[in-house]
Amino acid sequence: MNASTTASSMPATWSRRAVLATAALAASMAVTGPVLAQAQLDQPAPAFSAATADGKTVTLDSYKGKTVVLEWTNHECPYVKKHYGSGNIPALQKEATAQGVVWLQVISSAPGQQGNVDGPTAIKLNKDRGAAPTQVLLDPSGQIGKSYGAQTSPHLFIVNPQGVLVYKGGIDSIATAKVDDIAKADPYVKTALSELAAGKKVTHASTKPYGCSIKYGS
Amino acid sequence: MPRFDPSRLRSIAAIACLGLSIGVALPAAASPSDRASTGEVEVRLISASSQVSPGQTVLVALEQRISPHWHTYWKNPGDSGQPTSIDWQLPKNITASDIHWPAPKRFDVGPITNYGYEAQVLLLTEIHLPDSLTPGTSVALTAEANWLVCREECIPQQATLALSLPVAASATPSPDAATLSTALSSLPAKASFDASARVDGKELVVSWPVAATAQARQALFIPNDWGRIQHAAKPRLDRDGDAWRLRMPVGEQPAPAGQVLEGLLLVDGQAWEVRMPVLNGNAPSPAPGPAMASASALGLWTAMGLALIGGLILNLMPCVFPVLAIKALGFLQGSASEHRRQGVAYTAGVLIAFAALGAVLLALRSAGGSIGWGFQFHSPVFVLLLAWLMFVLGLSLAGHLQIGGGFAGIGQSLASRPGLAGSFFTGVLATVVATPCTAPFMGAAMAFALAQPGPQLMAVFLSLGFGLALPYLALACWPALQRRMPRPGPWMEVLKQALAFPMFAAAIWLVWVLAQQAGPLGVLIVLSGMVLIALAAWVRMVSRHASAQWRWTGAGAALAAVIGAVALVPSLPAMNGGETSSSKDSAIAAAAEGHEPYSPERLSELRAQGKPVFVNLTASWCITCLVNERVALSTQEVREAFTREGVTYLKGDWTRQDPRITALLKQHDRSGVPLYLFYPAGAGSSAQVLPQVLTPGIVTSALRAGEAAVR
Numbered sequence: 001m002n003a004s005t006t007a008s009s010m011p012a013t014w015s016r017r018a019v020l021a022t023a024a025l026a027a028s029m030a031v032t033g034p035v036l037a038q039a040q041l042d043q044p045a046p047a048f049s050a051a052t053a054d055g056k057t058v059t060l061d062s063y064k065g066k067t068v069v070l071e072w073t074n075h076e077c078p079y080v081k082k083h084y085g086s087g088n089i090p091a092l093q094k095e096a097t098a099q100g101v102v103w104l105q106v107i108s109s110a111p112g113q114q115g116n117v118d119g120p121t122a123i124k125l126n127k128d129r130g131a132a133p134t135q136v137l138l139d140p141s142g143q144i145g146k147s148y149g150a151q152t153s154p155h156l157f158i159v160n161p162q163g164v165l166v167y168k169g170g171i172d173s174i175a176t177a178k179v180d181d182i183a184k185a186d187p188y189v190k191t192a193l194s195e196l197a198a199g200k201k202v203t204h205a206s207t208k209p210y211g212c213s214i215k216y217g218s
Numbered sequence: 219m220p221r222f223d224p225s226r227l228r229s230i231a232a233i234a235c236l237g238l239s240i241g242v243a244l245p246a247a248a249s250p251s252d253r254a255s256t257g258e259v260e261v262r263l264i265s266a267s268s269q270v271s272p273g274q275t276v277l278v279a280l281e282q283r284i285s286p287h288w289h290t291y292w293k294n295p296g297d298s299g300q301p302t303s304i305d306w307q308l309p310k311n312i313t314a315s316d317i318h319w320p321a322p323k324r325f326d327v328g329p330i331t332n333y334g335y336e337a338q339v340l341l342l343t344e345i346h347l348p349d350s351l352t353p354g355t356s357v358a359l360t361a362e363a364n365w366l367v368c369r370e371e372c373i374p375q376q377a378t379l380a381l382s383l384p385v386a387a388s389a390t391p392s393p394d395a396a397t398l399s400t401a402l403s404s405l406p407a408k409a410s411f412d413a414s415a416r417v418d419g420k421e422l423v424v425s426w427p428v429a430a431t432a433q434a435r436q437a438l439f440i441p442n443d444w445g446r447i448q449h450a451a452k453p454r455l456d457r458d459g460d461a462w463r464l465r466m467p468v469g470e471q472p473a474p475a476g477q478v479l480e481g482l483l484l485v486d487g488q489a490w491e492v493r494m495p496v497l498n499g500n501a502p503s504p505a506p507g508p509a510m511a512s513a514s515a516l517g518l519w520t521a522m523g524l525a526l527i528g529g530l531i532l533n534l535m536p537c538v539f540p541v542l543a544i545k546a547l548g549f550l551q552g553s554a555s556e557h558r559r560q561g562v563a564y565t566a567g568v569l570i571a572f573a574a575l576g577a578v579l580l581a582l583r584s585a586g587g588s589i590g591w592g593f594q595f596h597s598p599v600f601v602l603l604l605a606w607l608m609f610v611l612g613l614s615l616a617g618h619l620q621i622g623g624g625f626a627g628i629g630q631s632l633a634s635r636p637g638l639a640g641s642f643f644t645g646v647l648a649t650v651v652a653t654p655c656t657a658p659f660m661g662a663a664m665a666f667a668l669a670q671p672g673p674q675l676m677a678v679f680l681s682l683g684f685g686l687a688l689p690y691l692a693l694a695c696w697p698a699l700q701r702r703m704p705r706p707g708p709w710m711e712v713l714k715q716a717l718a719f720p721m722f723a724a725a726i727w728l729v730w731v732l733a734q735q736a737g738p739l740g741v742l743i744v745l746s747g748m749v750l751i752a753l754a755a756w757v758r759m760v761s762r763h764a765s766a767q768w769r770w771t772g773a774g775a776a777l778a779a780v781i782g783a784v785a786l787v788p789s790l791p792a793m794n795g796g797e798t799s800s801s802k803d804s805a806i807a808a809a810a811e812g813h814e815p816y817s818p819e820r821l822s823e824l825r826a827q828g829k830p831v832f833v834n835l836t837a838s839w840c841i842t843c844l845v846n847e848r849v850a851l852s853t854q855e856v857r858e859a860f861t862r863e864g865v866t867y868l869k870g871d872w873t874r875q876d877p878r879i880t881a882l883l884k885q886h887d888r889s890g891v892p893l894y895l896f897y898p899a900g901a902g903s904s905a906q907v908l909p910q911v912l913t914p915g916i917v918t919s920a921l922r923a924g925e926a927a928v929r
Contacts, residue, residue, distance in 0.1 A: 038448070206445075212371070
C-alpha cells in the first residue's frame, strides 16, 4: 500500500519541516508591515498615561480596583453616530458609571484626520449628545490605540479591577450603520458588564469589532 | 494625503443626522429606476437578458462605479468596513442567489487592512424564474442595495433599484450580456487542486501543490470569516518540496482544527476559491487540546450519535448479516449467563477491531497519507486476503471445511457451543466484512472523525463499533428476544448451508475488484490461492479419521498447500501495473454507458461553460456505491433525465488510490465514497450534495430543481 512509503519518509520530512519552522520563526521576528499589537485577553491590559479632554493626565494604573471600559470613538463616523444618535452608547455609559465602572472614550484620530478634536470640543460633543463617559482620552499620536490594536470606531475593551483584559470587540453583534439593528443585536458590551458585575466570566470575550477604521496618522 | 474639507463633512453629517437609519437616501421617486447616484457611487442594476423566458436563470448584476480614492467592500471587509448587501423584493416563486463576489483588492491604510473594490465592480446574482411565468407579462425585480463607501471617511449609502423584464417564449440577450458573461467567467474559480491549512502555533499555514501554480511570486489568502488571520501582516511565502506555503499570523479567532476554512487564494493575480480542512498543528508542536475541536461544525456528540445509527444499519449489510445470523443461532442453546458472556466477548471483538482501525488511520494520517473510510481496499493484498477469507467462510458454512476450534465458531456443528474466543473473533470478522459498506449517516460522522484529534476520532469509531455490536449484544442480554427466535431443528443446518452462498458471492465480487486493481495476473493468483485452500481443506478432511501417520501427513500436506497460497501473495502486481491500458479501456467502456471519467480539468471546463454536471465518486469495493448505480444511476429513467437536461455525467473511480478524487471528497468534507454531486447550470452555481442512498426519484428531482440554465 502506498501509505507505507509515505510513512517511511516521515522522519526526513519532519526534520526538514523543523528546520524550516525555526527559520520561519527567526524571519517572523523581522516581519515587515505595520502590524498592530494585539492586546491579549486574560493578560494584563497595556498600561498607558494619557491626556484627558479636561486637561488632566490619567494612567490605567490609577483605576486599579475598578472595571474600566475603553471605547474608541470618532464622532463623525456613521457607526458611532448610529450608537450615539440612538442614545445606545450614552445610556450604557450612564448605566455603567452609576455602578462604579470607569468609562474612557479614546480618540486616536491623528491631527487633520476625521474625528480629531481638541479637549473643549470633545467635552461639548459629549454634552450635546447626552454622553457621559468618566473621561475622554486624547491620543492623537495613536500610541494607545496601536498598543491595544484598536481598529474601528467604535471598538471596545474591558479591563477588570485586577488590570486584566477581559473583553475586546464590537459594541454589539450586528455590523451595520442602521439604528433599527440595535434592538435586534446581541449587546456584547452590556452583557459583558453585567456578567462581570455578577462575578461571572464573560461569555463572548472576543467579538468582531465593526465600524470605520481608526484614522491613525501614518 | 489627509484632506479636510469641512463643508463637505458638515453636509454629510447633516444628512446622516437627518436620516441616520437610511444613510444617504436617494430622492424617492414614484417608481424606482434601474440606476442611482450618490456622489461617491453610481449604481445600476443590469440584466444579461432583455427578455426572459419561463424557467430561465437570469444573470443580473449590481454595478457600482466608484469615484476615485473611494472604495466599497468585499464579503469579508477586513479590519473595518461593511460588505455591500442586496435585499431583493421579488414576485412569488422567483428567487435570487447570493452575491457572486469578484476577487477584491487589498487596501492598506496605516495599520488597517481592508478588502474591496475601487473604480468599478459588478456584483453578480442569479435570479431563478419559475416555469409558470406567462409570455406577454413581465417580471419586476426590485433590489434594495446597502453599501459602505470609504475614503478616509466612510458613508453608508442605500439605493432601491428596479428592473422590469418582459417574459417571452425564449430569452433575448441584452446589450450588457457580454459584459456580464465576462464578469462571470472572471469570478474566482473553485480550486481544482488540493489546498490545506493548519494552525502552527501563532501562525496559519496554507499550502497548495507547486503543480497548481508553478510560479508564485506573490500570494495572498483572504479568509471568508472574521478573525482567522491578522489582515495587516504581510504573509510570507516559501516552498517546501512540492508545496507552496503561505504563513500569516492568526487573528482573534483562529480556525479550529477539524473545521473547514474557506476563502480566496490569490497567486500572481489569479484567484481561486478554496475550501480546505484545517489539520492539526504539525508534529513538533503539541496537538491542540480537545477544547478546540469541540467548536467544530458537526459537534462530537452529534457525530457519535450518527456513527451509532450508522453502525446499527451496518448489521443489515450483505456480508455482515450472514455472519451474525449464524452467530445468533447459538442462542438457541445454553444458559442465559453464557449468552451474556458471549455477547460481551463479541462486543469486545468489534470494539477492539474498530479501535485498531482507528489507530491505523491515525498512524497513516500523522504520516501525511490521505485516508478515508474503506482506505484498506486500496490495497490489493487486503482485497486478496479478504476474498480468501470469504471463500473459507463459504466452505465452512457449506460443511466442506471443519476448522478445529472454529475461527469464528461457525465451522463447528451448531450443537456445540463456541467459546468466548470464537465470539470475540466473530466481532473482529464482522468489522472486517462491514468495512466495504457505507451506511446512511456514516459519511458525515466519519468525515468529522477523520479531521479530529486522536481521542475524538476514537470516540466516533467506537460509537460506530458499538452500533454494530448492539443488536447482537441486545439479543445476548435479553432472553425475551431469544425466545422469539424459532425452535432449533434440522432447518438450522439447511440455513447454515444456504448462507454459504452470500459468502461465495462476496468472494466473487472481491475477485472482480482485484481484477481491476491487479489485472489478469491478480485474478490468476487469487483463484489459484482458492484452489490451494480448497485442496488443504479436502486433504485435511479425508485424512482426519485415518491412522495417526496419515493424519500427520494430511496435516502437513494441508499446511503446505496453505503456505503455497500465501507464497503467491508477493507476486501480486503492483497497484499501478497496467494502469494506462486499463484506464483507456475504462474510458471506452464509460463512453458506452453514457458517462465520462472524472478529472478536475474536465469538471472545471464544464463548469466554466455553465453546463450542468453530475459527479459520481465511486469504487468497485464500495457496495453502497454499486447498489446506488444499479438501482438509481443506471436506470432508464435517470439516464433519460441526464440526456433531457443536457447533464454531463462524470464518474470518478476510487477503486485505486487517486489523489484527485480524494481532493474532491475533501472539498465536500467527505473521507470516502460514495459522494454524489450535482452542479446545476450556470457557471457560478455551487454543488449540491445528494444523499448516500439514492433512488431514481432523488436524482431526477435534484436535476429538476436546478433545471433552468443561464442562456
